[in-house]
Amino acid sequence: MSTSACGLPVLDVIAETADACSIVLGVPEELCGRFTYRPGQFLTVRIPGGEGAGVARCYSLSSAPGTDPTLKITVKRVEGGHGSNWLCDYVRPGHTLEVLPPSGRFTPDSLAADLLLFAAGSGITPVISIVKALLAESGGSAVLFYANRDEASVIFAGELRELVASAPDRLQVVHLLESLQGLPTVTSLTSLAAPHAARDAAFICGPAPFMDAVSEALGSLGIGREKIITERFHSLSGDPFATVEEIPAEEFVAAESARLKVALNGDEHLLEWPTHISLLALLRTRGLQPPFSCEEGFCGACACRVLTGEAKMLCNDVLEEEDLEEGLILSCQALPISAEVEVTFD
Structure with missing residues (x-):
């Protein structure tokens, strides 16, 4: 384990x-x-x-x-x-x-914000979590467009009705049923989103074609990428539950390495970081407990910030350009490319 x-x-x-x-x-x-x-x-x-x-x-x-x-x-x-x-x-x-x-990073910065939400099928799962948390606080509101095949396939139908009834001035839910309206298109989604384009942020979760269509629609309305948050899940090929294997001591001696300073869980650690070993693997083999989940560059759970020096990523399916500009990297995919690197998880 x-x-x-x-x-x-x-x-x-x-x-x-x-x-x-x-x-x-x-x-x-x-x-x-x-x-x-x-x-x-x-x-x-x-x-x-x-x-x-x-x-x-x-x-x-x-x-x-x-x-x-x-x-x-x-x-x-x-x-x-x-x-x-x-x-x-x-x-x-x-x-x-x-x-x-x-x-996961599919979470609002503030629960006092006015949000635009798009979900399809089981993509409603994280979205209803956001809706409930937002309504439990004061100030924020949400408009939700929820796409499904037909009425029988609407997950949380009753719960959504109750949430709207409890706060009709703060939550609006619009159901998009393929059986009645056909599949959502970029054109139809643009029309739906247009009256809400000034909202603080937009969250999208669902099948890839739906998410791509929504993203294109929001982009056509001039909504910046920094305001659009998406959630994409992939089937994992690795096993993040497996016991981490020790890195042989000779790999540290024979390999080129960087000097690493890392802040994690309130403590600072100084380590040698071999250039062919990911930051996450290094920390775990040293008995530390950094955050992680998929280990494949998909989820963003292992993100940390580079304070000084440089590191490259082998794969990145979650961090946006704005994140990269702020120095964020995925530790499961990160390798050092400078002699000294300082990162923080805190």
Whole structure:
């Protein structure tokens, strides 16, 4: 087991639609600090079987901090999907799921903001977390456009009605049903978004074609990329739950390396950083516990900031140009390219 993984008890399994369910997880008191989360974040779950000891999949939290006493992830079946079908078919109350602590950057900077939200299918999962957290605070508002195949496939239909009824002046929900209106197009999405283009930020989650169409529509309205936050999940090929392998001492002697100063969890560490070993792997083999999840450059959970020196990334599917300009890098993909590098996770 990874030094960051924890087993959480399943308290309940809720059927949301014919092909989606929510899994409610308890958090033992001694783990509460590690499972503090922000609305819109996700859990990485270990799925038994598959190749080797198991596979890992990321599922968004549909619960919201401050409003829900337990954690809840929502899973929609994917045809041929090992993780989603195993969770929907076999997980029951009393089971234990092995998970990594909450991660993700799909979360608003402020819950007092006015947000424009787009979701399709199970993309509603992190979005409803944001909506509930926002309504629990004062000042913010949200307009949500939610696309689905038909009325029967609308996840959280009842909960969304209740949320609108509780705060009609702060939440507007518009359902887009393929069975009635056809698939959303860039043109139709542009028309829907136009009256709300001045909102503080836009969040998009759903299938790739939907997200691409929404992003194009928002761009055509002059909404800057810095105001558009997207969430894209990939099936992970690696196993972030595996025990980290030690780096042989001779690799530090024989390899070219940089001098690393890193701030992590309130402490500073000075390390030799071999130029062919990722920052995340180095820290984990040194017994430290940096944040991480996918280890593949997809999720952004392991992001840190370069203060001095330079590092390059082998892969980056989550950081925007604005993030890079601020010095952010993904530690799971980072290699040093200067003799000295200083980074911070704090």
